[in-house]
Amino acid sequence: MTGRGAHSGIYWDMPRKTAYEAKIEYLQILDEHGNLDKTLAKDTLTDEEVLSLFESMVIYRHLDEVAFKLQRSGRMGTYPQNKGQEAAALGTAFAAKKGVDFLVPCYRENAALFLHGLPPHYILLHWMGDERGNQIPQGVNCTPLSIPIGTQMLHAAGIAWAYKIRKEPRCVLTYFGDGATSEGDFHEAMNFASTQQAPCVFICQNNQWAISVPREIQMNSETVAQKAIAYGMPGIQVDGNDLFAVYKASREALDRARAGGGPSFIEGVTYRLADHTTADDAKRYRDPKEVEAWIGKDPVIRHRKYLESKGLWNAEKQAATDERAKKIVSEIVKAAEGIEKPLVTDIFNYTFAGELPAELKRQRDTMQTHSLGQDPSQVGLQQGAAMH
């Protein structure tokens, strides 16, 4: 017996047998220089698929940068940049079936949601402080962004359990950060999903940081993936900036889940290239050398190198795509900013699914939040007078 528990002495020298042994595998198929391991890449992504995902990456990277500028110029509220994590989002979501499987996100996997049909301007609306960005359109299978850290994973386990009970061949993908695995909700969701053998894929975007707290301070485990072992579910660590690896691991996990094999855990090793949010300045706590090193592993750069080496990409194509990205993004911004201002009475419309209780109707009709406002006759307002 080795490791921290090993002590000398009579008790510790007693003979013992191994009760359980486990290992965590790491998968990388496309390295940071754009070299592909052809054996591992077999039956993963076709050239066309890589091209299309790469273009999405470029477009959404551009959207991310524009979103940052919108915040800086006062046109949007606090925004968490996705920069650097696009491959983890796209590779996982691409493995899932659009319109069939279900995404339960936190807030740093925009591209996954877009791939499954969420109109991109919804995300901008959300961060502009407009709940209409959370009114997920019919047919798009995802929940709204979750701001309380970790709480959404339980919803994912629940949705997956329901699929199993209803014998529907559908799966759930849920996203969360390295920091979120410190919350109790994470552990309860993992245990639930596993004991119920629910078709749920837990995707940890290990971007190395939780605001200013590095992963080594957040947890004392060598990998995040090994947390899966405790719950008896398969866990794997993949290069999160490698579309092939992320896709392959997700595909395996989803196939297993769909075949009744229960949940899986995927740790995508990636990096938050930007600040935590627009309210943060990561320069204060991150070593520029570390950031520099990760810039070298940027998914956009490595997939471009790969496509170029295969003769599928060149400078003209890049220029054309950049131009297209600009147009698309400006349309997205227009769509978000063009929406009419919400009606003040909207605040009453989504508190209850059933009929609005009488006292809330009175509040809505008088638009008063003081107790006299509860009775329209006392404030001298006609019913509905202040509605518009």
Add this chain to the structure above:
Amino acid sequence: MTTTMPDVALPPVDFSYVPAREGDRVIQFREALREAMSEEMRRDQRMFLIGEEVAEYNGAYKVSQGMLDEFGPKRIIDSPISENGFAGLGIAAAMYGLRPIIEFMSWSFSLVAADQILNNAPKMLYMSGGQWGCPIVFRGNDGAGGQLGSTHSWCVEGLFSNVPGVKIAIPSNPYDAKGLLKTALRDPDPVFFLESERMLGDKAHVPAEEYYIPFGLAHRHREGSDCTLVSFGRPVHFCLDAATELAGEGIECDVLDMRTIRPLDIDSIIASVQKTGRVVVVDQSWPFASVASEVMAQICERCFDWLDHQPVRVNTADVPTPYSKVLEAAYLPNKGRIIEAVKKTLGR
């Protein structure tokens, strides 16, 4: 027999009034909080601060700026994102003689630690027959107004003040923040200390001399005999703005800042209402079973006959906090609503 460690002998708290007079230093609300913690930590080696981002990052809102440098990583501790974890560990530390300060980045996130802070901290003394006290301070940002959306904008005072065994302080200005936090840090019982992100940059005169503000003692910001305005925390400022405007129309308000909700200085409220005969309670949380409704109930119980008009409360609308700027403004109490409410009580 008591199981807790013997108390370290600290000089007794002197509650004699040190006014926030002109000429004193002008500091920010966040600096006032920091000074309170640092002064008490210098004196009391048992005290430590734990929370998300409190150490290396100097606090998510820069309240603990520089404290890691002064007190070191054993006393200024960055926690994993485990609110339930550090609340519970803190409670155990308090039970065994330490004096933890637990920072929630936002009180909204205390909800994932609800069992620890509501079901453990305030009941420990009771359930152990007086053996385990729980001298712990939970502090953090409370309240809406920053466009943070419904899950991030909690005003926990309405919900949490229902629980016996906790004290709740909710200062409206830097001077009170420092004096109340120092008192909280000397208190033998659990204290919930509610700060407002909206006010952390507010500046005010704060004396260089040490001072403590006792719990359960309201502060009268303004004297008047026409109507009593009762509030706490950030809306006190809306009340003062309303009172200034009303004074221009010849209506004089008595503006009471409760400073602590538990204990509640109901005697000062009653005395004021007996003078004015009218009262408007302004509370930034939801109306149903709120601190405002409690204040109104106690007024009705204790001085019903003195009232010239029914008590009125100004709360938020009874819906989740809106995210949109326009909607959030429509939801919150504001100067206009307070003025309207005061005028109603005067029949104008």
